[in-house]
Amino acid sequence: MAAQDNPIKQGKADVVRAARLSVAPMMDWTDRHCRYLHRLLSRETLLYTEMVTSPALVRGGALHLLKFNPAEHPVALQLGGSDPAELAQAAKLGAEAGYDEINLNVGCPSDRVQSGTFGAVLMKSPDLVAECVGAMQDAVSVEVTVKCRIGVDDQIPRDILPDFLTKVSAAGCKRFAIHARKAWLQGLSPKENRDIPPLDYDLVRRMKRDFPDLHLSVNGGITSLSQAKAFLADGLDGVMIGRAAYHQPADILCAADAEVFGTGSVSDPVQAVLQMLPYIEAHLSAGGKLAQVTRHMLGLFAGRPGARQWRRILSEGAHKPGAGRGLVEEALAQVQCAA
Template sequence: MKKQQHLICVAPMMDWTDRHCRVLHRMLSARAMLYTEMLTTGAVLHGERERLLAYSPVEHPVALQLGGSEPADLAAAARIGADLGYDEINLNVGCPSDRVQSGRFGACLMREPELVADCMSAMGAAVSVPVTVKCRIGVDDQDPEASLFGLVDLCAEAGVSHFVVHARKAWLKGLSPKENRDIPPLDYPLVWRLKRERPELTIVINGGIGSLDEAEAHLAHVDGVMLGRAAYHTPGLLGDVDRRLFGEGTCVGAAAAVAAYREYVASELARGTHLAAMTRHMLGLFHGAPGARAWRRILTVEGVKPRAGLEVIDRALEAVTQASPRTARSGLEAQRLAGGLEAGEAA
């Protein structure tokens, strides 16, 4: 039986999946598992903890992703995350950036599977919530079968039962982080085989998956799918996750998500958060719909101005609704339901 909580996840993405982004994604899907950006153990232990680890209660289920390679530091950081209420603590063994490598964490740890297992053992002993691993299938000249299965088996012996696998190698020298997301070839069958030969483990596949159709195809082979750039650039696809994959509710349209997010934006504006910090995650909501270009332009140009407020979102939504009468009806109704408009008032 598939472990429902992780059927669909949104990947941890640096500079993208911050707390505002995660709330927007939660407005689209109540069931998708959300992940923070990677936070280093140094940042968690010595940084502005209140700012770095803040999240909204609506985000649950939400996982904290850590970067590090010192078992004691990871255990301490995991304990802090669990005490703050995060539902899962995940270790990054997949990021290939030079900065991450210089700190001896991320994808370079694929070369030190025994150390990864020690880290996971320490984290697991420190917290009661699940500790999980996000990894690649290998790095550089490693044999993917040997590196992936070797890492997974050692971590499983240390008590880990949940793995998210980006189904391509990382090249630590010669490719940028961006190129590492596209150039190394994907090997989905290897990840499928991992699940087939380790059926007791939860295996979530990641890498290059761009639609719910593709996600459903993978779910015939693994326990879950992690969406990355597709979920960020076209977040509207998350609106059909609950209905289509969990058999719950109805499809959440982009306008309804805007109305739901609007309440959160209002509360954050009152706390001094700049509008653009929140609207930048909304740019792809109406991807492919009439008025999408005007939506992006208004949010981008007007949202960065000093004292920009909810009127910018309302103006952008009006541009979309004018381009599509159907969207107009759903958008107005959604805003009324969310308290954004009085009955009979035009957007």
């Protein structure tokens, strides 16, 4: 994308400040096209990649997974792995690619992740997580952070989470995003692990009281900006929102800069669509497909007049040969007419 077509101001990212509100890393969802859209809605919110495994980068040479638009800053790379040396190499590749933060996944409960001995299963091995974090920090100058659960399986969260934070923070990690649910590694699917285990926000609040020097963000089940602001008012340092930020991005992100960061004004999803058009044209010119971008835009007008037509036109037409900018303009016209 040409610089003059880029509507997003670039600059050195303050990731600690940005972590007051972040969009969670979500497999198959928070790719570079999704993040670009989210950046148009909020200049301040911290964005995360999908999880990228350290073996894919180091052994597989899949450096294309690190590609991102400079306009996405502040943006963090989430890594999955359990080998300290390999994670250190992957972190170095991420830092060299320009990411503002490297995050270690200690929360994903999927079978694929478990078979690689990383993700949520690492909650059982805090010493190994500490070793991984230490190796990663030695390899890069950007901050290394951890996203974790409050426990797994039969662990008692109030006992194991303080021990986990103590050991991993001793290795140099000072910022954690805590998904306030246990993960059940057997018996529940990854989808069920996002809904069935009960949330324990009070435990996360207690961890902030017990570890005042750590930067703690709460994650899990947060569906509105007002809910996020309440957690910040409670004393938590940050809030990470996942599915709601993806399915109703305007509801979460349009007012975030003004209400969470105290800067700028409320953004307009219609203007965001107009600003996406040059990005879409550049993507198509490079051989990409329209649906690769527009699949992340389907929920942009959720709950607003014209949303059904917007979603229908893009869902039905974006995969067709020759689909391009005109289809998005057609869908947007339905929203504008309904307003």
